[in-house]
Amino acid sequence: MDQIFRFKTSRGRDAISFNGYSYRLDRRSASGDLFWRCLTNGCRGRLQTDEEMNQPVVRGADHSHPSSIEDGMIRVAYTRMRERAVAETTPIPQIYQEEANRLASLEAASAMLPVLQSIDTALYRARRQCLPPLPDDRDIDILEYLKEVGRIIADRMS
Numbered sequence: 001m002d003q004i005f006r007f008k009t010s011r012g013r014d015a016i017s018f019n020g021y022s023y024r025l026d027r028r029s030a031s032g033d034l035f036w037r038c039l040t041n042g043c044r045g046r047l048q049t050d051e052e053m054n055q056p057v058v059r060g061a062d063h064s065h066p067s068s069i070e071d072g073m074i075r076v077a078y079t080r081m082r083e084r085a086v087a088e089t090t091p092i093p094q095i096y097q098e099e100a101n102r103l104a105s106l107e108a109a110s111a112m113l114p115v116l117q118s119i120d121t122a123l124y125r126a127r128r129q130c131l132p133p134l135p136d137d138r139d140i141d142i143l144e145y146l147k148e149v150g151r152i153i154a155d156r157m158s
């Protein structure tokens, strides 16, 4: 059965994987249909779905590269890692391990998962970015900044 996996690009855009090809959202028609373009640079593969990301219809030219179901699953796992790094206070290595375990039954996919060392910088950055930016003005009240950080952390833990 054809399956659509949803994920986010590293820039946070909606993206999907369908039949082993990954697409990012390109535009939305007036009637609500979604138009997707292949994530591979220069590839002219396109996809159209309804507004719920269902009913995929292949559009555009043939893909210029092979398909990979595993590629889509890695992207989904990585999206979940990034979302959890931001939403939870769980240690990054634990998040990585738990999401990697979900892929473990899919041998090819787990073999492709980047090792933690190569992605943890991005996960830590994602976690840091949900805090207010560090004040770069020396006159700014550091105490007010820390209070704001405390509020955000308290919100997330409640």
Ligand SMILES: [Zn+2]
Binding pocket: 021, 038, 039, 040, 043, 044, 045, 063, 064, 065
């Ligand atoms: Zn393509």
